[in-house]
Each structure stands twice: as structure tokens, then as C-alpha cells.
Amino acid sequence: MTATLFRLPSGAIVDGWHVSRELGNGGFAVVYLVEKSGKPYALKVARHREASGDDKRTHARMVREATILLMLNHPNIIRPQGHGYAETGNMYVALEYVDGWTLAEWKERKHPTIHEILRVFVKLASALSYMHERGVLHRDLKLVNVLIRKSNGEPVIIDFGCATYSLAEDLTEEGLPPGTERFRAPEQFKFLRDHKDEHRARYAFKVADEIFALGAMLYELLTDPRPTEHYRRMSLNNLLLPPPSASDVNTRIPEPLSELVEKLLSRNPSERPVDTDALRRELEEHLERSGAEYMVPPHAPSEQWPSGPSESEGLPVVPPRGPTPRNVTRKTLVVGAALVAALAAAVTFSRACGDVPAPLPDYPPLPMTPPPDMSHLNPAPMVLPLATDAGQKEGSTVKMTTPEDPSQGRPLRVQKRLSAAECAAMSLVAALAAGCPGSQIRPESFTCPSGAARAMVKELHWKEGDGFVFTLDDRHDDDGLIWFTPGSDVVGVVPKVEGLRRRQYEVAPPGTRFYGKVYYLSDKMGRADGPALIIRYDRVKLPGQDERPVCVVVEGRSYGFKDGRVQSGNTQTGYVVDRWP
Incomplete structure (x- = not known):
């Protein structure tokens, strides 16, 4: 699906918003600096990534965010400036730009x-x-x-x-x-x-x-x-x-x-x-x-100048905490x-286990504020051109400037109109295919998530080839064989166990959570010459730290195959790589 790696290039035009550059990206959206009528704005575009697992849920999150922003009008809260759809149907929300x-x-x-x-x-x-x-x-x-x-x-x-708001649908699993x-x-x-x-x-x-x-x-x-x-x-x-x-x-x-x-x-x-x-x-x-x-x-300004991390044992130095405590x-x-x-x-x-603290107090529920009518945000018929031409108008859904085709001497053009019913049908077919017992999901080679290399080396102090032992799917017990469903999202966790290597305790300690997706190689099923189970983890959260993009791969042997699922051990070693296998 092209939307998985979708990026708006500099110079693209979306509903009159001229894209200047990317400001940042997160788990489910990419934010761009854009310009319209001579003024800067921020354009937040839904990011249908492989790791998100469900494009419908990603879209629902963006609809919910737009709904909430339309409910609020406060000088200390970011203000919406519009919403719509970018190329391939990715929903966007335009926001005021805060310098x-x-x-x-x-x-x-x-x-x-x-x-x-x-x-x-x-x-x-x-x-x-x-x-x-x-x-x-x-x-x-x-x-x-x-x-x-x-x-x-x-x-x-x-x-x-x-x-979220008081009448919103729960999107959390x-x-x-x-x-x-x-x-x-x-x-x-x-x-x-x-x-x-x-x-x-x-x-x-x-x-x-x-x-x-x-x-x-x-x-x-x-x-x-x-x-x-x-x-x-x-x-x-x-x-x-x-x-x-x-x-x-x-x-x-x-x-x-x-x-x-x-x-x-x-x-x-x-x-x-x-x-x-x-x-x-x-x-x-x-x-x-x-x-x-x-x-x-x-703190005195002199205490706040940055100092470089220590390379000793791959761990950063904790900055001084001000004068000696009193x-x-x-x-x-x-x-x-x-x-x-x-x-x-x-x-x-x-x-964890142990004594249960005193019962938590009951806080009064939030008021049941009805959300504004957002029915118009359902995917409408879309035009998906990849270039502008003289016939396009300012109000068209998407206008994107792309390089010319050297063989033809004119801009590349693709125009295809999809109805809402066709979009829904395509989504349903894709969902059925992903859940079909006979479906085969084989990972393709491509680069790691944006920023993963820097995060792993500079922030996490990981090295290529580092191996971390953890539970692949935290919904199941640590030991024994379990069934993995290709195409499904999994959350791995480093358990509190004896025997972890010292380096893992330092750079991926107990409580570290890995977020990834399951694949399998059908030609290796039942064979001993290579892995059949592949799990790619593209995000990690260390205890007490923010989530970061990573490249960690688990290659596990298959011990069974049934109804499109693969059986493998739930505690295995994931390895740091610089490219998906």
C-alpha cells in the first residue's frame, strides 16, 4: 500500500496548502510546515504505517483529533484551520503554526x-x-x-x-x-x-x-x-x-x-x-x-550548557543536579x-505482585459534551493526481508537483476517481485478505523507520548486532510455544528474570517494551534450514523514557503451521539491524 511510506515532498500543494518542509513525525502522523495566502501553518497528515496495523483505526484517530480541536477555542490551546484529504486518502488537519x-x-x-x-x-x-x-x-x-x-x-x-472526549469511541486495545x-x-x-x-x-x-x-x-x-x-x-x-x-x-x-x-x-x-x-x-x-x-x-545558566555523553560502557552521564541538596x-x-x-x-x-494499596477514590465523571457533526469527514470521492496542470483549480482535493517524465517531456499524471463505496470495499477486501487463514505475509526488504539509526546509536547507545532477550508477545506466558498470526501487531517486553547479560540491563532493562508486527516465510515452513517466523519491531519504550524508532528483528523457527498461523517460542532474541532483512 503506497500510503504506508507516504511522504509529501517539498513543493507539494494540498488544498492550497504549499508544503515547505517536514517538521516532525510520530506514531500515526507526519507534521509539515506549509504556507497559504502568505502565512505559515502546520499540516498534520495521518500516517498509515505498517506498524499501525489498521488504516481504519489510524483514520479514526485523526477524525477524533479533528473533532476535539473543533470543540475547543482557547488562547493556550492549538487552533485548527481546516481539514481534508491528501494524496491516497490520508486525512489531514491544518493547524496554526506556533513559532x-x-x-x-x-x-x-x-x-x-x-x-x-x-x-x-x-x-x-x-x-x-x-x-x-x-x-x-x-x-x-x-x-x-x-x-x-x-x-x-x-x-x-x-x-x-x-x-479523547466523553462520548468518543474507544480506539485502544x-x-x-x-x-x-x-x-x-x-x-x-x-x-x-x-x-x-x-x-x-x-x-x-x-x-x-x-x-x-x-x-x-x-x-x-x-x-x-x-x-x-x-x-x-x-x-x-x-x-x-x-x-x-x-x-x-x-x-x-x-x-x-x-x-x-x-x-x-x-x-x-x-x-x-x-x-x-x-x-x-x-x-x-x-x-x-x-x-x-x-x-x-x-538553575544557574552555567549549569545548563550541554555536555557530551560518556562513551564508557555506552551509557550517558547524568547531568549534575544543582548545588548539594539541603x-x-x-x-x-x-x-x-x-x-x-x-x-x-x-x-x-x-x-508485578504484592500488597494492594488502598482503593482509589471515585472522581466525578466528565460532562457528556456532544461532539460536533463530523459526518462530512468520512472519505468522500477523491481525485488522486500526481501533478498539477493548467486545468486544475485552487479548490481541488490534491495538487502535487512532481518531476517530469524524461521519456515524454511532460509531468507524470495519474487520475483515478474512487467512490466512497469503492474505498470501503477495498478496505474490506484488504481486511479479509489479512485475516484469511490461507494468506501468506512475507516481509519485503526496505529501510528502517526515519530516525531509527540516530536514535539507536546516539540516544539508546545500541550497536548493530546487539541481541536482546525478551517476550515476543506480552499477551502470552514467557515460556512455551504460542501461535502467531501474520499481519498482527505484537508488543514485546523484557521481563524481570535472572541471567540477562549486563549490557542488556544497561541499554534495554526489564520493562522495556518493543512494538512490532508479525510476518512469516511460507517456503521455510517445517524446515530446519532457516527462520519461518519474522517479527519486526520498529518502536521501543524504555522505562521512564519517550518512545523511539528502532530496527529490531526476531527470526524464529517454526514448530507448527495451522490456519495461516505459525507456532514458535515466545521468549527469543531480537537483534539490532541497520536494514530490514
């Missing part, structure tokens, strides 16, 4: 005072309160999803790809909703632990989760001199060991503010503010009472001493 820094970049480049940081968080809490009143939950609050405008210093919440591990509330991992044998159990995301994420963001800005750097950080959501207070980590942080942050990060959701409006009021009270100690940056109590020392031993157990919450 600014992420919160982490702003902290390092502008050296804001503690007072200025609090002013930003007052506005973020106000924007979240506005969202929550309308039944919208962002579900992926983190430092990179808030931009600070360079022109006026105003914060803007972006990326609603993981967001896993226990937890989409999000970033480091900013998840501890009760989410408790839920996984308590429901590890219930594959249909789904966590109900709450306002308390958003408050924890906001607290984690504030903690990072107050305690981390260089939040843009990638290195192993202390867990903020460990069920057993809460992080040390902000004032213990950084002596510049006033005690009252440190106590508020500790309250936001409480293991018990009932100890956090009751809602984001209450949080806004508490932050405003801190601003009103703030004195000279709030008028300094959390008020280092026995509790703090115990926490620090126990952290190394307990962290490995804590990051594998879905498999």
Missing part, C-alpha cells in the same frame, strides 16, 4: 525564573480546566507537547493525537490508553498489576491523571538543569518509591512550592487537587505570595539506596 520552543527548550534557552515558570503553569491549568469542562482529556501532557511562543511567551498545548510512560500516573500501573490476567480490562483515564502529568512536568523544570537531554532519569511514578522532593534535589526551590509539587505527584490521587481549576487557584496563590526566592532561575533526611538516603534495587521491579508493573 516557539518546547517547554524543555524554553527552560534551557531563556533561563526563566521560578516565578515565570509558575505563570506558565497557571495558564496551562486554566487551559486544562477549560478542556475538562467540555469533557476533553489530553492524555499525553509532557514537555514537548507544550510550546512557548517566541513573540509573547504564551504557552500553547499541542498534539491531541492521544486525546491495550490496558492503558496511549501516552508517555514517564508522565503516567502511578495508579495506571497499579491497574495493570491488578488486572494482568484480564486482557479485556481497560483503564479509565481521569482528571487526576492529567494533574499528575502536569506535576511531573513542573518537577522536571524545577529539578533538571537540562531537560532536553536524553539520559536515564529517576522514576516519578514508581508505586513503591516516590521521588525526592524538589527542594531536596534543588536547593533553589522554595519549600512551599516543593510541597505543592509533592502533592501533585502523590501516590494517592485523592491527595492531589480535586480538579485543574483548583490547581490553577493554588498556583495563583503561590504567585501572589512569591518573594525574592521566586525571582531567580531554578535537608537530606534519613528517608531521602533510604530512598536513594533502595532505588537501584527496586526500580527494575517497579518498571514491570504489568507483571
Whole structure:
């Protein structure tokens, strides 16, 4: 399917939006800088990747994001400018372009005072309160999803790809909703632990989760001199060991503010503010009472200059955490001493066991705000030209400029009109083919995901040929043979076991999750001269870190073949490669 690797080249025109360059890409979308009527905008285009598994679900996510954006109108929330379809039917949402820094970049480049940081968080809490009143939950609050405008210093919440609203259809097949591990509330991992044998159990995301994420963001800005750097950080959501207070980590942080942050990060959701409006009021009270100690940056600028990672053992150096902590109590020392031993157990919450904490409080449900009518976003008849000509009008669905065909001396042109019924029929045929017991799914050779090479070498410190032992499909037991369905998505996880090599503990520790897709080689079935099962993992999430693109391949021997499925061991070794086999 051509949409799998779909990219808009510079110079392409989509509904009058002139593509300048790619700004970034994520799991289900690519964002471009575009221009229209002389003004810059951002164009977010659905990315139907192989790893997404289901193009319909990818499309549904984009429809849901557009729906949510149309429900909101707030100066500190990104604003939509339009929506439609790009080439091959990929839905897009046009957004205002925010020329600014992420919160982490702003902290390092502008050296804001503690007072200025609090002013930003007052506005973020106000924007979240506005969202929550309308039944919208962002579900992926983190430092990179808030931009600070360079022109006026105003914060803007972006990326609603993981967001939901009170009447939205559930698009999640896993226990937890989409999000970033480091900013998840501890009760989410408790839920996984308590429901590890219930594959249909789904966590109900709450306002308390958003408050924890906001607290984690504030903690990072107050305690981390260089939040843009990638290195192993202390867990903020460990069920057993809460992080040390902000004032213990950084002596510049006033005690009252440190106590508020500790309250936001409480293991018990009932100890956090009751809602984001209450949080806004508490932050405003801190601003009103703030004195000279709030008028300094959390870290001296000299502490924030980047330093290169250590090449020793392939591990990055943890940057200094400011002056020597004050008020280092026995509790703090115990926490620090126990952290190394307990962290490995804590990051594998879905498999953990132990005492069950006190029941979680019930928060009132969000208001049932009906979404706007989005029926017009269903795929309509589309024209798929690959070039413009003099006869095309400004309002046509897609106009793309492509190189000329040297043999013909004129632009390449392909025009095919598909009705909505034809599109639906094609999707149904594709779905049936993928699920057909006799279907054969053989992987083709192509390059790794964009950014994978850099992420593996520079950020993860992996080397080509590195092997990691892990459970291939976390829905099944670690040991024994299981049946794999070609074409299906799988999530692998590094379990807490004895005997892992030291290097794996360092660069892919227990709790590391691999996201991939299953293939098989039909000509190797029942033979011993090569692998029959192929799993490509193209994303990874280390405990407490953001998701990154990777290239990891498992080649497993077949022990059975039935109804289009292949049987193989569930604990095997995946290898780092620079190209799919």
C-alpha cells in the first residue's frame, strides 16, 4: 500500500496548502510546515504505517483529533484551520503554526525564573480546566507537547493525537490508553498489576491523571538543569518509591512550592487537587505570595550548557543536579539506596505482585459534551493526481508537483476517481485478505523507520548486532510455544528474570517494551534450514523514557503451521539491524 511510506515532498500543494518542509513525525502522523495566502501553518497528515496495523483505526484517530480541536477555542490551546484529504486518502488537519520552543527548550534557552515558570503553569491549568469542562482529556501532557511562543511567551498545548472526549469511541486495545510512560500516573500501573490476567480490562483515564502529568512536568523544570537531554532519569511514578522532593534535589526551590509539587505527584490521587481549576487557584496563590526566592532561575545558566555523553560502557552521564541538596533526611538516603534495587521491579508493573494499596477514590465523571457533526469527514470521492496542470483549480482535493517524465517531456499524471463505496470495499477486501487463514505475509526488504539509526546509536547507545532477550508477545506466558498470526501487531517486553547479560540491563532493562508486527516465510515452513517466523519491531519504550524508532528483528523457527498461523517460542532474541532483512 503506497500510503504506508507516504511522504509529501517539498513543493507539494494540498488544498492550497504549499508544503515547505517536514517538521516532525510520530506514531500515526507526519507534521509539515506549509504556507497559504502568505502565512505559515502546520499540516498534520495521518500516517498509515505498517506498524499501525489498521488504516481504519489510524483514520479514526485523526477524525477524533479533528473533532476535539473543533470543540475547543482557547488562547493556550492549538487552533485548527481546516481539514481534508491528501494524496491516497490520508486525512489531514491544518493547524496554526506556533513559532516557539518546547517547554524543555524554553527552560534551557531563556533561563526563566521560578516565578515565570509558575505563570506558565497557571495558564496551562486554566487551559486544562477549560478542556475538562467540555469533557476533553489530553492524555499525553509532557514537555514537548507544550510550546512557548517566541513573540509573547504564551504557552500553547499541542498534539491531541492521544486525546479523547466523553462520548468518543474507544480506539485502544491495550490496558492503558496511549501516552508517555514517564508522565503516567502511578495508579495506571497499579491497574495493570491488578488486572494482568484480564486482557479485556481497560483503564479509565481521569482528571487526576492529567494533574499528575502536569506535576511531573513542573518537577522536571524545577529539578533538571537540562531537560532536553536524553539520559536515564529517576522514576516519578514508581508505586513503591516516590521521588525526592524538589527542594531536596534543588536547593533553589522554595519549600512551599516543593510541597505543592509533592502533592501533585502523590501516590494517592485523592491527595492531589480535586480538579485543574483548583490547581490553577493554588498556583495563583503561590504567585501572589512569591518573594525574592521566586525571582531567580531554578538553575544557574552555567549549569545548563550541554555536555557530551560518556562513551564508557555506552551509557550517558547524568547531568549534575544543582548545588548539594539541603535537608537530606534519613528517608531521602533510604530512598536513594533502595532505588537501584527496586526500580527494575517497579518498571514491570504489568507483571508485578504484592500488597494492594488502598482503593482509589471515585472522581466525578466528565460532562457528556456532544461532539460536533463530523459526518462530512468520512472519505468522500477523491481525485488522486500526481501533478498539477493548467486545468486544475485552487479548490481541488490534491495538487502535487512532481518531476517530469524524461521519456515524454511532460509531468507524470495519474487520475483515478474512487467512490466512497469503492474505498470501503477495498478496505474490506484488504481486511479479509489479512485475516484469511490461507494468506501468506512475507516481509519485503526496505529501510528502517526515519530516525531509527540516530536514535539507536546516539540516544539508546545500541550497536548493530546487539541481541536482546525478551517476550515476543506480552499477551502470552514467557515460556512455551504460542501461535502467531501474520499481519498482527505484537508488543514485546523484557521481563524481570535472572541471567540477562549486563549490557542488556544497561541499554534495554526489564520493562522495556518493543512494538512490532508479525510476518512469516511460507517456503521455510517445517524446515530446519532457516527462520519461518519474522517479527519486526520498529518502536521501543524504555522505562521512564519517550518512545523511539528502532530496527529490531526476531527470526524464529517454526514448530507448527495451522490456519495461516505459525507456532514458535515466545521468549527469543531480537537483534539490532541497520536494514530490514
